[in-house]
Amino acid sequence: MTLMLPSFNARTGDVLAELPATSPAAVDAACEAAAAAFPLWQAATGAERAALLRGLAAALEADREALVPLADQETALGPVRLNGELDRTAFQLRRFADIAERGEPFAFVDDPAVAGAPPAG
Structure with missing residues (x-):
């Protein structure tokens, strides 16, 4: 029997999907x-790593x-926050690409370290 793990809508508690758990062999x-x-x-090479990151x-x-929309259903963080997180992640990947x-x-x-609470610290 395969263990199924539910994914929930964070706002309603409804089950969005039942996903199979990864087996130890698959891990x-x-x-x-x-x-x-x-x-x-x-x-x-740095160029090859940069190409992957970009x-x-x-x-x-x-x-x-x-x-x-999927992340919003699962987290209820809202599209503004989640678009910002996606933009931040893409920016960081490109920054790492430039460094590589x-x-x-x-x-x-x-x-x-900079003293103080974020965003200053």
């Missing part, structure tokens, strides 16, 4: 696939029309 297979892929990623950002933006392209993914950056 093991995913971990093994990730470990097998690591040497290829480790050997990737592709991920573009894919998020391209799927915005489906992702934001410059060959700086492993450079040490001293970014000292």
Whole structure:
């Protein structure tokens, strides 16, 4: 018997979908696939890493029309907040792409803490 996990509408409590739980064997297979892929990623150039990161950002933006309403149903955070989160994530992915392209993914950056509560601190 497959364990099913419900996804709930955060506003109504209604079940949106019943999703099958991932089996331990599937988790093991995913971990093994990730470990097998690591040497290829480790050997990737900054340009190759940047291309992947930019592709991920573009894919998020391209799927915005489906992702934001679904995330809103599941979280009730609202489309304004969720569009902002998607924009922030795409921005960060592109920033990481720029850093990788410059060959700086492993450079040490001293970014000292700023006193105070966010957004100042």
